[in-house]
Amino acid sequence: MRVSINKSSVKGEVFAPPSKSYTHRAITLAALSEEAVIHRPLLSADTLATIRASEMFGASVKQEEENLIIRGFNGKPTVPDNVIDAANSGTTLRLMTAIAGLTDGITVLTGDSSLRTRPNGPLLEVLNRLGAKACSTRGNERAPIVVKGGLEGKEVSIDGSISSQFISALLIACPLAENNTTVSIIGKLKSRPYVDVTIEMLELAGVKIHTDENKGMKFIIPGKQKYNLKEYTIPGDFSSASYLLAAAAMTEGSEVTVKNLFPSKQGDKLIIETLKQMGADITWDREAGIVTVRGGRKLKAITFDAGATPDLVPTITVLAAVAEGTSRIENAEHVRYKETDRLRALAIELPKMGVKLKEEKDSLTITGGQLKGAAVHGWDDHRIVMALSLAGMVAGNTTIDTTESVSISYPDFFKDMRNLGAKIGEISEE
Numbered sequence: 001m002r003v004s005i006n007k008s009s010v011k012g013e014v015f016a017p018p019s020k021s022y023t024h025r026a027i028t029l030a031a032l033s034e035e036a037v038i039h040r041p042l043l044s045a046d047t048l049a050t051i052r053a054s055e056m057f058g059a060s061v062k063q064e065e066e067n068l069i070i071r072g073f074n075g076k077p078t079v080p081d082n083v084i085d086a087a088n089s090g091t092t093l094r095l096m097t098a099i100a101g102l103t104d105g106i107t108v109l110t111g112d113s114s115l116r117t118r119p120n121g122p123l124l125e126v127l128n129r130l131g132a133k134a135c136s137t138r139g140n141e142r143a144p145i146v147v148k149g150g151l152e153g154k155e156v157s158i159d160g161s162i163s164s165q166f167i168s169a170l171l172i173a174c175p176l177a178e179n180n181t182t183v184s185i186i187g188k189l190k191s192r193p194y195v196d197v198t199i200e201m202l203e204l205a206g207v208k209i210h211t212d213e214n215k216g217m218k219f220i221i222p223g224k225q226k227y228n229l230k231e232y233t234i235p236g237d238f239s240s241a242s243y244l245l246a247a248a249a250m251t252e253g254s255e256v257t258v259k260n261l262f263p264s265k266q267g268d269k270l271i272i273e274t275l276k277q278m279g280a281d282i283t284w285d286r287e288a289g290i291v292t293v294r295g296g297r298k299l300k301a302i303t304f305d306a307g308a309t310p311d312l313v314p315t316i317t318v319l320a321a322v323a324e325g326t327s328r329i330e331n332a333e334h335v336r337y338k339e340t341d342r343l344r345a346l347a348i349e350l351p352k353m354g355v356k357l358k359e360e361k362d363s364l365t366i367t368g369g370q371l372k373g374a375a376v377h378g379w380d381d382h383r384i385v386m387a388l389s390l391a392g393m394v395a396g397n398t399t400i401d402t403t404e405s406v407s408i409s410y411p412d413f414f415k416d417m418r419n420l421g422a423k424i425g426e427i428s429e430e
């Protein structure tokens with residue numbers, strides 16, 4: 001689907017959609033438990049992939065109004081009777097690959113053409129060292145992946161620089177192994193807040209993980225544990241909210257109030273501090289969970305370390321494109337391992353709108369200026385599409401293709417933006 005976007009301002013109130021990361025974990029942990037109710041889950045293409053995978057391991061998932069009722073397989077996944085298709089979702093693929101290590105048989109996992117380009121080497125290697133057998137059918141660390149169960153606990157180390165999802169996956173599967181497991185992180189751990197979200201959810205499910213005092217780079221996971229998640233309400237998603245907040249900050253005459261944004265372990269709450277740092281008029285009432293942004297202020301350039309918050313990079317890059325001065329987004333190599341190589345996608349699309357941008361291995365340098373309308377490509381990547389939409393609202397006269405990809409994390413993105421007054425039309429394709 002292609003959309004046309006004209007110069008817009010945005011005004012009004014909107015609820016932040018439920019968190020994708022918390023929804024994936026709540027479904028997975030409920031599936032590993034006996035029975036749990038999840039209130040207000042995100043139902044998007046990615047979380048539906050996690051529901052389908054959980055069902056294939058033996059869970060039953062029922063939707064009742066705004067809730068999911070999940071009858072789990074109580075720590076013992078059955079051997080799936082078909083290939084697990086994680087579709088476009090890295091989180092689903094990585095979490096389910098580790099859970100496949102707990103079955104008595106063989107599981108095959110795959111995904112769409114984007115997911116089949118994403119690396120899984122460190123996770124496969126560690127699963128093998130832990131007693132399971134895990135390999136890529138093409139021998140290139142990419143899906144399709146085949147896993148033979150047999151996960152036992154042991155001391156292992158893993159590279160943390162590619163994806164935190166490998167560590168989250170081990171933290172979720174290893175408590176069900178026979179023996180204790182120790183996972184030490186080698187090098188830097190990127191996207192650390194997502195591991196903290198995993199540990200928070202594990203605690204709620206009654207599962208114990210000990211983190212060493214020294215920089216939290218070693219996790220001790222007692223074996224033979226039991227999952228006991230009962231009930232959980234999904235909080236609002238700061239990554240999805242970043243587009244709403246940035247849209248208001250970038251456009252004159254805007255005033256947007258985003259609800260359901262309470263303090264959270266989500267690293268992407270950093271969008272609020274970053275907008276403040278850039279000079280936006282933004283307030284956060286933490287108790288009420290309400291963030292208000294008024295547009296119209298000239299934004300200033302920043303230096304942004306993307307190590308902990310890769311999903312904010314498209315939003316911050318577009319903010320930098322309208323800010324005064326030259327911004328740098330650093331420590332961002334892992335942003336290349338997402339649905340697309342997002343540094344590359346931004347470096348190709350934004351110059352079409354007149355943005356001066358330099359791409360290096362792990363950084364982007366962006367000089368802010370006047371945006372001009374253009375026909376840009378969304379790369380079938382939800383975050384690229386949503387970020388380019390904001391640029392379109394400033395530039396006007398812009399079209400974006402592959403916009404159906406917003407269904408991955410924020411299915412109501414265009415609806416919410418239109419309700420706030422954004423001038424977004426659909427272009428029918430021949």
Ligand SMILES: O=C(O)C1=C[C@@H](OP(=O)(O)O)[C@@H](O)[C@H](O)C1
Nearest residue numbers: 021091163164165191194310311
């Ligand atoms: O665990 C999670 O929920 C996620 C972890 C991050 O990935 P990496 O750890 O691969 O950076 C993030 O980019 C992704 O959108 C969601």
Ligand SMILES: C=C(OP(=O)(O)O)C(=O)O
Nearest residue numbers: 088089090091311338339
């Ligand atoms: C990278 C993302 O998700 P995943 O890794 O689950 O595909 C994302 O939502 O931007």
